[in-house]
Amino acid sequence: MSSIDSVLRRLRSENPSERLEAARFLANNARAAHAKSIREALAKETVVWVRGALQRALERCAPAQTMSSPSEVDQDDFTADFAAQVHAEALETTTAQLLHEVEPLVGSLKLAAQGDIANYETSLTKTVIDRLDSLLEALARLRRAASAPRMEEFDLSVFLDELLAEFDPRPPIVVQRVGPDHLILIGDKTLLRMCVLNGLRNAVDATLALADGVEQAPLTLAWGSTNKEAWVSIVDLGIGFAGSIQRAFDIGTTTKEGHLGMGLAITQQSMKSMSGRVLLVPNKRGTRFELRWPIGREA
Template identity: 35%
Template structure:
């Protein structure tokens, strides 16, 4: 996409196309585009697109960042919207990573030289755990930000994830759904959520069974799409399904407890819902996400 194409696409009736164009103009618009950007902003009704246009104008010096009306970000009852909360979490995560990353790197460097047999030491284990947590926080910032909406084939994405997990876990996963399902969403966030769910299902089976099974069923309508992943593994601890979505909660020894928390945050960013439940034989993961720009 170039600047002229982005300006032309702002007249599209498809919100996803306008969002892509607005994000391009956010960084590449020039002062001569200001009148058109103002016109686009006045006519725009989608929040994400409006904010990208405001950011473009602010970068060009036409409207300072502080002039953006905060009322746009509030619900009718005056409480913060989920969108503002997500943006705040993303900003905090980026700040934490920026401050801690060099510190963790320095600890790894000096510990590897000062601790005898560092690679097999408990010090290395804990430092590596801290580094993984930092990467998880970085991912949290990513999934809490603005979704990168684009068209993709959910069937192809699921097939890729299933194939990779089958090889890694040495199990067979059954997949049921249309051979092609084109939708508009953020494929990276969807991949993060489904990849984590498939990995959890595979691990649950391998802990208790030599020949367990995982079933993946998916579909969609003109408004949304859904994916269900069921396994006959060890299931969930009694009363734990809601708590498992909290940061730091895990049923697996040595895990950070970030996977499900990141999944729920990613799905929330896309305007969707997750449900995790125990069944008579194993566990069931359900995801439902709107098709299109949130």
């Protein structure tokens, strides 16, 4: 950014990514003279990530004044948003550092093993290295989930149609689609793609566990919106969910052999990034997996 004036102008941008860039710059460079502009921007800001950076910028301007002015900043909101921002940034930084160090080592290990081990393609070594690769891919998705969302306007019905065309669950699974056409809203398509695909894969696995000899095993993919939220729901008639719903979102929790247990944790972090949530609801038969996030404002 060329000047502080251009930074302050970007705080009024309609593009949340530009506002976030400006707010993060001010979090490291703000001075007392900028406090008024930052407060004005904070009063209008709805995006969690931008609010967190603006609050840190205010602290840099005048720490004592910032913390003693509850009339200008909602302190309860400050605490929740700030904690979420710090946690997400720490998660993103940690996974980035880990990937930077470990990915080259795994790549070198794979090359060495291919040259040193006879029948490498059928060896236990390849199985273990492939599992390491899967772990690194999951960590990369977790890092993406923890980063600031890239919000854009899109048609949810078209988005889901394109995702299903790519997913192709194959018989006996049949996906029944229920939702309005041309539902325009705001969200991060990359994060939503990870979340919906995870929900579909889990639903397929649960359904196939009961679908032996069945000609058709239906899943229901539904979507819609209220005056406050958009939602996507995936309902299966599979084996259902056993265990603690709360613990299901912890990293490493899984009932599937050979799985890393990171899918729901990544989904939860992705939805938090958009100020949304993920619900896992056991039914009498099967499970409902639901994503919800705000609409009518930029998350």
